[in-house]
Amino acid sequence: MRILRAIFGHSSGRIGGVIVGVYITVAMLAMLGLTPHNPITQYRVDRLHAPNGVYWMGTDLFGRDVASRLMAGIGQSFTVAFFSVAFAALAGTVLGLAAAWLGRRWDGAVMRIMDVLLAFPAILLALLIVTVAGPGTWTSVVAIGIVYTPIFTRVVRGPALSLKAREFVDAARTFGSSSGYIVTRHLLLNLVAPLTVQVTLALAWSLLTEAGLSFLGLGTQPPAASLGLMLSDSRNLMETAPWLMIFPGLTIMISILGFNLLGDALRDILDPKMRRAPA
Amino acid sequence: MMPLLSVRDLRVGFGRDPQANEVVRGISFDLADGETLAIVGESGSGKSVTALSINRLIDFGGGRITGGAMTLKRADGSLFDLMTATEPQLTGIRGAEIGMIFQEPMTSLNPVLTIGWQIEESFRLHRGLTGRQATAAAKDALDRVRIPDAARRLKYTPNQLSGGMLQRVMIAIALACNPRLLIADEPTTALDVTVQAQIMALLAELKRETGMSMIFITHDIGLVAGIADKVMVMQNGQAVEQGELNQILDNAQHPYTQHLLQDVPHFTNGSTTRSDGRRDKVASHEPALKVDGLVVRFPLKSRFFSRATGAVHAVDGVDFDLMPGETLAIVGESGSGKSTTARAVLGLVRSTRGSFSVGARKASAQQSALPVQMVFQNPYASLNPRLSIESILAEPVIATGGRVDAGTRARMASLLERVGLPKNSLERYPHEFSGGQRQRLCIARALMLNPSVVVLDEAVSALDVSVQAKVLELLVDLQREFGLAYLFISHDMAVVERIAHRIAVIYAGQIVEIGDATSVLSQPKHSYTKKLIAAVPTIDRRHEHFELDTRQVPSLVRPQGFEPAPAKWEQFGRDHMARVEG
Numbered sequence A: 001m002r003i004l005r006a007i008f009g010h011s012s013g014r015i016g017g018v019i020v021g022v023y024i025t026v027a028m029l030a031m032l033g034l035t036p037h038n039p040i041t042q043y044r045v046d047r048l049h050a051p052n053g054v055y056w057m058g059t060d061l062f063g064r065d066v067a068s069r070l071m072a073g074i075g076q077s078f079t080v081a082f083f084s085v086a087f088a089a090l091a092g093t094v095l096g097l098a099a100a101w102l103g104r105r106w107d108g109a110v111m112r113i114m115d116v117l118l119a120f121p122a123i124l125l126a127l128l129i130v131t132v133a134g135p136g137t138w139t140s141v142v143a144i145g146i147v148y149t150p151i152f153t154r155v156v157r158g159p160a161l162s163l164k165a166r167e168f169v170d171a172a173r174t175f176g177s178s179s180g181y182i183v184t185r186h187l188l189l190n191l192v193a194p195l196t197v198q199v200t201l202a203l204a205w206s207l208l209t210e211a212g213l214s215f216l217g218l219g220t221q222p223p224a225a226s227l228g229l230m231l232s233d234s235r236n237l238m239e240t241a242p243w244l245m246i247f248p249g250l251t252i253m254i255s256i257l258g259f260n261l262l263g264d265a266l267r268d269i270l271d272p273k274m275r276r277a278p279a
Numbered sequence B: 001m002m003p004l005l006s007v008r009d010l011r012v013g014f015g016r017d018p019q020a021n022e023v024v025r026g027i028s029f030d031l032a033d034g035e036t037l038a039i040v041g042e043s044g045s046g047k048s049v050t051a052l053s054i055n056r057l058i059d060f061g062g063g064r065i066t067g068g069a070m071t072l073k074r075a076d077g078s079l080f081d082l083m084t085a086t087e088p089q090l091t092g093i094r095g096a097e098i099g100m101i102f103q104e105p106m107t108s109l110n111p112v113l114t115i116g117w118q119i120e121e122s123f124r125l126h127r128g129l130t131g132r133q134a135t136a137a138a139k140d141a142l143d144r145v146r147i148p149d150a151a152r153r154l155k156y157t158p159n160q161l162s163g164g165m166l167q168r169v170m171i172a173i174a175l176a177c178n179p180r181l182l183i184a185d186e187p188t189t190a191l192d193v194t195v196q197a198q199i200m201a202l203l204a205e206l207k208r209e210t211g212m213s214m215i216f217i218t219h220d221i222g223l224v225a226g227i228a229d230k231v232m233v234m235q236n237g238q239a240v241e242q243g244e245l246n247q248i249l250d251n252a253q254h255p256y257t258q259h260l261l262q263d264v265p266h267f268t269n270g271s272t273t274r275s276d277g278r279r280d281k282v283a284s285h286e287p288a289l290k291v292d293g294l295v296v297r298f299p300l301k302s303r304f305f306s307r308a309t310g311a312v313h314a315v316d317g318v319d320f321d322l323m324p325g326e327t328l329a330i331v332g333e334s335g336s337g338k339s340t341t342a343r344a345v346l347g348l349v350r351s352t353r354g355s356f357s358v359g360a361r362k363a364s365a366q367q368s369a370l371p372v373q374m375v376f377q378n379p380y381a382s383l384n385p386r387l388s389i390e391s392i393l394a395e396p397v398i399a400t401g402g403r404v405d406a407g408t409r410a411r412m413a414s415l416l417e418r419v420g421l422p423k424n425s426l427e428r429y430p431h432e433f434s435g436g437q438r439q440r441l442c443i444a445r446a447l448m449l450n451p452s453v454v455v456l457d458e459a460v461s462a463l464d465v466s467v468q469a470k471v472l473e474l475l476v477d478l479q480r481e482f483g484l485a486y487l488f489i490s491h492d493m494a495v496v497e498r499i500a501h502r503i504a505v506i507y508a509g510q511i512v513e514i515g516d517a518t519s520v521l522s523q524p525k526h527s528y529t530k531k532l533i534a535a536v537p538t539i540d541r542r543h544e545h546f547e548l549d550t551r552q553v554p555s556l557v558r559p560q561g562f563e564p565a566p567a568k569w570e571q572f573g574r575d576h577m578a579r580v581e582g
Helices: A002-009 A013-030 A064-102 A104-121 A124-133 A137-164 A167-175 A179-215 A227-237 A243-270 B047-054 B057-061 B085-095 B115-127 B132-144 B164-176 B191-212 B245-250 B257-260 B338-345 B390-401 B405-418 B425-427 B436-448 B463-481 B495-497 B517-522 B528-536
Strands: B005-016 B022-031 B034-042 B063-073 B079-081 B098-102 B180-185 B213-218 B228-233 B238-244 B289-301 B308-322 B327-331 B353-358 B360-362 B372-376 B453-457 B484-488 B501-505 B511-514 B557-559 B570-573 B576-579
Touching: A002 A013, A002 B353, A013 A243, A013 B063, A013 B180, A064 A104, A064 A137, A064 A179, A064 A243, A064 B180, A124 A137, A124 A179, A124 B047, A167 A179, A167 A227, A167 B372, A167 B390, A179 A227, A179 A243, A179 B390, A227 A243, B005 B047, B022 B063, B022 B213, B022 B228, B022 B238, B034 B047, B034 B057, B034 B338, B047 B057, B047 B180, B047 B213, B057 B063, B063 B501, B098 B164, B098 B191, B115 B132, B132 B164, B164 B191, B180 B453, B191 B213, B191 B528, B228 B257, B238 B257, B257 B463, B308 B338, B308 B511, B327 B338, B327 B495, B338 B453, B338 B484, B372 B436, B390 B405, B390 B425, B390 B436, B405 B425, B405 B436, B436 B453, B436 B463, B463 B495, B484 B495, B495 B517, B501 B517, B501 B528, B511 B528
Parallel strands: B034 B213, B034 B228, B098 B180, B180 B213, B327 B484, B327 B501, B372 B453, B453 B484
Antiparallel strands: B005 B022, B005 B063, B063 B079, B228 B238, B289 B308, B289 B353, B308 B557, B353 B360, B501 B511, B511 B576, B570 B576
């Protein structure tokens, strides 16, 4: 509760919090089936209908309601984005901390593997993993997670190495603090700021990567909706039915804006220097 | 006659609203040709901002000059208004008419360019010299700052030279175009005392040779005596007192100047050492810490095959003992092995050989001994910024398997009170405290486990002089109250004089002289101790001529299997001995 109050006390946190809150609500409604129409029902007579009172955001080539599909797509894309980023952040943090703390061979081994992963363009690597494992929501999650793990590993390892050489870590050693205590309290706690920024950026990227995978037919499988799939379907109809592109595009853009604003706010809130001294 | 530089009611502010956020608030002074003005003050007093305003470098540091007048008399006698000058005009002034040297010679030079190129740059810009002419001019410039073998050194990059040598290069660059004003912003603060003495001597000599004026900024009023004609004391952005050197030093009017002159540690050749808790007055105890034949070596490996080719002998056979309630100061210059000794005692570096015994327990050289705690040099780096003070103080307790219960909280509160911090400190964070307060926190943290020995590694060096004095007082009080034994690592003889009962002088990894503080400071026997003591700046040494001694610390890298010859000691008095020099 305290963190919510802090977010709403922060100027950009308020906007970001509201945006992300609305998205999460919409995603939940869609998962509960509470959409204006069924997102996969095809209303053949109303194909390519412009937005009106019945179809708020118009209909697509098969006569499906864009607004409903958008809600379902938000649910789908956010699920993939959240879980894949959680996977990448967790794996990357553990690997990065291990590399920095254990050093020497561990460091070499972990970082070389990460270099190999980084050598592939993100989408290509994700494609490779999905092709091997077969398309589907959870393979997308794992594929996107693996693709973004090296970035988290690097973001964690660098600062962790410099923190490891700081005097407060030496001081902790002189008390006989355990490695676990030092790594969690002295290293991890000081990595909160770069990690929060990285998580918000990665959420935005993974939304796009999911869109890319779906576009290539390897992510979300039609007739299910995802933001990327809707965007790619709209490509050929850009001139005749611009609403097919505008609404998913705006949805992605605003969500990324929301994540970034929220991330900035979280970084400030979690920094003790920005906290006001207790009266 | 017009002065070289005239500053009237200078005001400098920072931030979005510079008027409301003034750091320099109305400074006025005149500087005649060939005169040296020393600006003395503690951190935050505005002394560096004043200096940076004179050549308008402050514009690049986010500052804005909000009022006043500054006039420079140029070489041809015309007057130059520094306030209204445009940036291209200023570029012609900087380097050519106003030279500047900074505090950190290591970071003031570009690490990837040769020093020759960097000196030539000044000649290229202001004199239009190129090619061989520039190189010849650069060599002359290096000769002028007494760098031996100048022609060869031109091809060196900064990492190949020591801090003192780099500061000479900086001076050579600043003086390349014969500026008539040199601004030196704490030019010796980052250097060792003996190197500081050399640089001070060099500046005094160059000033005599060239007849230039100088603005010398320092926090150490002891340095002023050797070089200044006039002194300005700054506090909170204002000049609280300014006048002739002798008048300020002998007859200070303002309470702050008097405070700087009297309350801060000044070196007095061993006449103000502590009289309490001396070894000969205390009945003989079991030593709190005994170190026997400590050796720390860092092996050097060849790039291929990882074969050991030699070792850095950082600490080479150090023995001492420390009684409860006693302070042993380990003094020496950077690279002498004094910090490595401390870190080895704490188990932060692995010792190659040797044994410690702490109290009754005998600890092997490899494991850390908990009754020994440490306070580090930098109070800003030794507290985790993300943890509240309560978590910071709780850490040693948790680390040793204890619980944070009412007893622990009571101990935290009483220690905080004891080190002079407010009661509500526990839920606050490190950034809310000043440097001195943070160091008090570090002391409280070190005392949480009730240690018998506290290692203080340059524990007051990063603090302002007046804060330094207070923290030293606190340390002495705590020592008496808890019977603590201190291992006090320092390069600052004035500080050591205040706190030490005994002194060990360490040079190139070995103790060269050890004994009673009064005796070592008043009658040093080893040549290195003598040199160290002679280099300490004091207010009594007005315009003293420093001997230029460019002897370098010998390399500590030794071939594989090298063992130093056993030391021969000569005894002077009851508790004072020095290594026999070969």
